[in-house]
Amino acid sequence: MNMTIISVGKIKEKYLKNAIGEYSKRLSRYCKLSFIEVPDERAPENLSETEIKNIKDKEGNIILKNIKEGAYVIVLDIKGKMMTSEEFAKKIDDLGILGKSNIVFVIGGSLGLSKKVLDKSNFKLSFSPMTFPHQLMKVILLEQVYRGFRINRGEPYHK
Numbered sequence: 001m002n003m004t005i006i007s008v009g010k011i012k013e014k015y016l017k018n019a020i021g022e023y024s025k026r027l028s029r030y031c032k033l034s035f036i037e038v039p040d041e042r043a044p045e046n047l048s049e050t051e052i053k054n055i056k057d058k059e060g061n062i063i064l065k066n067i068k069e070g071a072y073v074i075v076l077d078i079k080g081k082m083m084t085s086e087e088f089a090k091k092i093d094d095l096g097i098l099g100k101s102n103i104v105f106v107i108g109g110s111l112g113l114s115k116k117v118l119d120k121s122n123f124k125l126s127f128s129p130m131t132f133p134h135q136l137m138k139v140i141l142l143e144q145v146y147r148g149f150r151i152n153r154g155e156p157y158h159k
């Protein structure tokens with residue numbers, strides 16, 4: 001299974017890079033993982049609704065260009081569906097059974113995702129009603145994908 005994580009902005013913090021590196025290494029046993037980082041637009045304070053929309057559209061159009069035809073697109077969206085880790089593991093397993101071999105996860109930038117990107121998605125996944133920084137979201141997502149593969153294989157993992 002190929003998994004691609006498209007996110008907005010570069011991760012600069014060393015501790016987050018290390019965590020991403022660690023989970024990427026662990027996941028290499030289970031899937032082919034790749035990352036695409038889309039440049040984030042400068043977003044000063046006090047932007048108007050129109051300016052916010054324009055920025056999200058600009059970032060969104062680059063995200064869309066990076067999604068290959070036929071990929072199953074899961075966007076990370078606070079208002080999306082919340083799941084247990086077991087349900088998420090089953091979702092990954094079901095996608096494999098359905099022959100969906102290219103899964104794309106999309107994480108928005110500080111302003112969130114454009115409507116076009118949300119509309120393009122096959123599934124909207126929420127990790128909680130709380131807002132997390134997008135950089136941290138990448139680590140949390142990787143951990144849950146790793147946990148999902150371990151659950152699906154019946155392999156031990158700390159609860």
Ligand SMILES: C[S@@+](CC[C@H](N)C(=O)[O-])C[C@H]1O[C@@H](n2cnc3c(N)ncnc32)[C@H](O)[C@@H]1O
Binds near residue numbers: 107109113131133134
């Ligand atoms: C800082 S948040 C953006 C907040 C923005 N105000 C919004 O409502 O989308 C950056 C990105 O992280 C992801 N994210 C943050 N918290 C999340 C959560 N609880 N569940 C799912 N995705 C989340 C989403 O992809 C979001 O676009």
